[in-house]
Amino acid sequence: MIKYRFFCNMIWQAFQNSEKINAAFTPTSPNRNNFNMPSQQKQKPGKTTAKIKHNTSEPALWKKILFSALATLAFFFALELALWAGGVALLVDREDPFRGFSGLITVFEPQGNVYRTRLPKPGGTFNDQSFQTAKPANGVRLFTLGGSSSYGFPWSAPVAFTAILGDVLAAAHPQRTIEAVNASGVSYAMHRLNLVADELFRYEPDIFIIYSGHNEFIEPEFFNALKRRSSARNQAEYLLAHSRVYSGMHALLNTRNDQPATLDAKFDERVRRENTRSYLPAEKEAIVEEFRWRLQRLVRRAHERGIKVVVCTVPCNLRDWRPELSLINSALDEAGRRQWEQALRSGEARLARREYADALVDFQRAAELSPHHAMTHYFMAQCHEGLAQWQEAQQAYQRACDEDASPSRRLSKINQAIREVAEEEGALLVDMDQIFAAQSPRGLVGFNLIEDYVHPTPTGHQEIAWHLWQALERAGWIGETATMQREQFDAIVKQRATPDSQANPSWLFNQGVILATQGRDDLAMEKFRQALELEPTHGGALGNLVSLLLKQGKIDQAFPLAEKLVELYPDYPNFQTYLALILASKQELTRAKVHFENVLRLRAGDPVAHNQLGLISEQQGDEIAAAKHYEQALASYGAFAEARYNLGKLRFTQGRYAEAQAYFEQALASQPDYLAALLYLGMAQQELGNDLAAQAQYEKALAIAPDHVDVLNNLAWLLAISNDRQIRNPAEALRLARQAAELTQYKGYRVLGTLAAAAAATGDFAEAVKWQTRAVELAPAGEAATLKARLKRYQSGQSLQNETPD
Template sequence: MHRAARAGSRVRDAAIGLLVAAAIVGLVEASLRAFGVRTLLSDRDPYEGFSSRMRAYERDDGRDLYRTIPQAVRHSFNYQEFLARKPANGFRFFTIGGSSAYGFPWGADAAFTHVLGAALAGTYRDRKIEAVNAAAMSYGSVRLRILAREILDYAPDALVMFEAHNEFVERRMRRELERGPQLRWIQAVLFRSRLYSAMTRLYERIRPRARPGEKDAEPRSAGELLGVDVIRDTGSTVDDRDRQDALRALEENLRAIAEMARGKGVPLVLCTVPCNLSGWSPDRSVFPDGLRLDARRDVLKRLAEARRLLAAGDAVSAALSLEGARAVAPGYAEVHFVLGKAYEALGRWDDARASYVLARDRDAMPSRVLSTFNDAIRRVGRERGVILVDIERSFAKASPHGLVGFNLIEDYVHPTREGHRRIAFELFNALLDHGLPEKRPAVDFATFDKAWGPRVSPDAKSPALLFNLGVVMENKGLFDAAMENYRACIALDPRHPRAHYNLGRLLHRQGRLAEAEAEQRLAVDLDPGYVMSYVGLGEELRAQGRNEEAVPILERATRVDGASAYAWNGLGAALAALGRYPEAEAAFRKAIDLEPRRPDAKANLGFALLSEGRLADAEAAFRAGMESSPDHPASRNGLAAVLTERGDLDGAERLFRETLLAFPNDAYAGAGLREVARRRGKGRQ
């Protein structure tokens, strides 16, 4: 009896305690709301935590419509409205996709969804046409699968999907899914708590304020240059297994979306997606593991020679040289791209297109759709209830000799205004052919373009367009022109973080360190969640010898994104400069674990080990760097330094001279040769 009474008392006390705690939390939440503290859900990507409890659209009962929620507009979506109750004569379609469907760099009024809506409204004047652009910056099929579930609740008559560029963006999102539904539910609740939100923001602000910097000299992906709101997970090199994983995820998500649409009786319109094949070079090229060092050097030598021959107008010799390189390293993307240029100069159009496709597909830091991805779209597009529209083939047909380039693509994946009109044209005829809203005869493109071309004149001075032009100029190596566009973008939008970041990198290239630092400071302050801004800041401080200031900044970078090899490599370099070699070694090894193919972290590890006198370990690190990139100057110079310390002056001299042949202004190699000469002179005394 007494035990039962005591147990009941404990339960009662616990219940009272919980009620008191809930009351206190409720009071704190109410107070924070009164003071204007926003929830994380109010200003974070609504699908960042990947919960179906977070929606992109909200109902406005006063106006009897749905509209895009403010936080979605701030981060990824166009602002759109549609009626809460679709009228009896209504026809409503939604488009889901990434930035290409979004209308970047202009916005929704230039996108194919808007053009298609105008064409349908003009054709079916007795119908209420609603064309809703639900595409979002950097969204791939993982997020779109969740978004589609919401969209299908709004009684669409058709759902258009135009996306396959961002499948490598969403590796982090796929990891989020693996955390399990319980953790995602908890995150959804916490994102709505003002107390949790205030504490999270406070933590994010507790960081050392130093002055900004610049990126390292590694190639950047087009996505990283654009730096859209959803952080792109594209910094790492991808291999064939990554490509297969992404392909499986894409096809699984496409089938899931198709099944959801069938369940609602909604036709799904799947589009293949085009990209810039002939005008955009690969972001990263890699050699296969196991290819000999001399073979790699031969490929790079042939590549350099082919570029020289092409510039001189000798495309025949350039093609012969590159065909030899292709035989040695068939997976090296840049060889295929330059070979495409040679074939194009020779009028071998089919060979040129095949080479450009291989260059795109073998890119080790892919920002463009792969051939296998479009093939997956075609497979799913043949299933029941799905309408396939082959935009990739349409763009090829509309391009000279089938080579899609800047004629229809603004940069690497975003269609030009004419490109958007062509997509709308293909969708228009596909819908009419399937009786959506009603069956009508097809029209040709000239008729369609004349009647339904966009009524919005291009805004040549919009920040997004100027920024995009800067990215294009940078990809072409026109750095001064790129800087002009970034500055013009900032003049119109001083709070554009990626424009400041990209401008800072280019200022650093010119040695204008103080100006670069100022730009990078702004980039960090404007977007505290973008890891590369911290890396740039830390690198700029290091370039000025301010390593004590750089270390906490780069430590912060590793907390913002613990999977960033750039952050760990930069931290290791700052620690090594301060003589903190064991900590530097750990940071470099972390960077290498994250990106095993990158030579710079291996070379940096080698120099840290060399500074500790660990010659054998240093030699292994430098040789690993040369295995990743046979002409990597830091790795070769480091190996030469090891040979110098061992007394192999002839071997050291040979390596230093090899560096100077490829990089005549390499200061380290020049200093190394002088040290070799000094030691020889000392030995003869």
């Protein structure tokens, strides 16, 4: 690498000095002003002056140009030789600069008596595959065309259905030489698959298996610029890619462009779009039609060459994968949007409590207001599943997939197009979408056969291979039809010499990240652990594993991993943050403070570090330092709701209620569903005498968390003791207080005190005395006096009004 960069920098310097070199080799004119010319004397009268003879043997202009061109060519030829001697690789030998869109870089290249994948490498665009240059006389050569789902992601080619099918066909037809080649490319959609097919036509294929449909919305997002490039430009760059000078410059510029990258980018290996693109229904229709046309074109061109074609519908994870992006009806006015939001939130809360019928009603109301909101249909599917309405659940899951505004899975219309093209063009159809549904519990395809969102599990690949074998044998395409027994198939699969795993750690990491964004934390952690088995120092996998363990509150499991992270990557601020958070949770405040200060050293002004240092300062009794850290956090990130909440809470404890109210309101402006901020805003407003506003905050909080004990307790207290007739509601106060008491199993003295106050407000003083007596028994000694005073009031038949809530 050092030698390589040395030669790359040599190119850079050579280009900078090229004009000087050209000047040195270019003949100069004697008439240029920068040369000293003979002085001309004025002619004196009566004297003659000798004529100066000018050189008439100057080279002609064409000779100058030719000499300059030859000198330049000689320089670059010498430079090319020097780079060759220095081991600089050609760009065309390192990568495909056109990402498969030019048709100029082939997938396979001849190597002796075989064709082999060009540039094979773990995690590459194509699997390492090979087949004979001279097709055997008795040979059957089939190619699979598709994306990462048929590629075998995240495992390896031996796990994918193409390899399994090849082994089964070889066992069933020992008289034939079977060559099953996986020509699938990661992220390849139908546009590039047609270009790959152009190459495959040259290799005498007998059968094409087409398994594609998931990438139609991803390929345009990544590669529109490449698709629009002219063929002339591609040809020119293709020729340049065979030059070591150009290749070295390309590598040098890429290296220089990479220089400013921070350490953060080192672990950001996520498979994701840089800018998520949303698609409207009309745009989706257009892409489906383009897919249909390109698939039809591929099938027709294959048939014209005598190649038989199998097309497969492509299943995906419907049950266990949420839509990527949901769009709200833009035609809704503010009132309609509030109604939609209220219906959706109510449905989510009821769904969490498994109140499926009531939740379904809420979601149906939300769907009426915003019919194309994908997550609404996903929630409806979960309700139908909870009600054992299996067909409705399947339809709703599919609708959620189809309404996804940023599809990473095939639409149902993609599969319908595949079925129609197969029928119209006479291709053999293997409907894997329906087969996977038939083999899934209740017809709901999920993680049982799909690894993540579209990639089949090893079992899924085996099922595809089994049904392809059946289809090929029934069609008689291999020769004499072999007996097809599932027991025979399973025995062959069991005996196959496949590696335990050739999964790339970066692939497993990518899958973990995707699963984590879907809320599938346990599955994500499993992927991160698998990545770490292959690469124990993989910072991304280790860091994300620690993050998820912290999210689940598994501090003891996260602690040694976080220490390892900081040991391996001491200059990575996020890892310092993880360890500091763990230490703070374990009340090792001094050590935690050191690591948060390390974060600020590595990333000045880090808002999370300042916020956490504020909390530590509060615990250590330094309120001035705490406030300063919160303010610095907000200076770095003004929308940091947690820092505003913490500063507001600090002011609340200091009795500065008006300031506290302002901070809580600002926190809620950034995060409207911030439950703790709603609760404390209500408390601040209550302290300021604004009971009506306090009631509104508590009710908002209760809509978000119907079983939150503090919210129930505060609202019940307010309704029980308020002097305002608009607010006072003893019956509702009693209901809320009983709910809070049940949630605490009647063991919380504050809640029991509120229950007593609510009972007294209804006139049931016997009940009030009962619960207040119990509250006195459970309360700490410091609060017993206040509780006993209230008990005496209840015993004398007096209720409470306008007291501070317990």
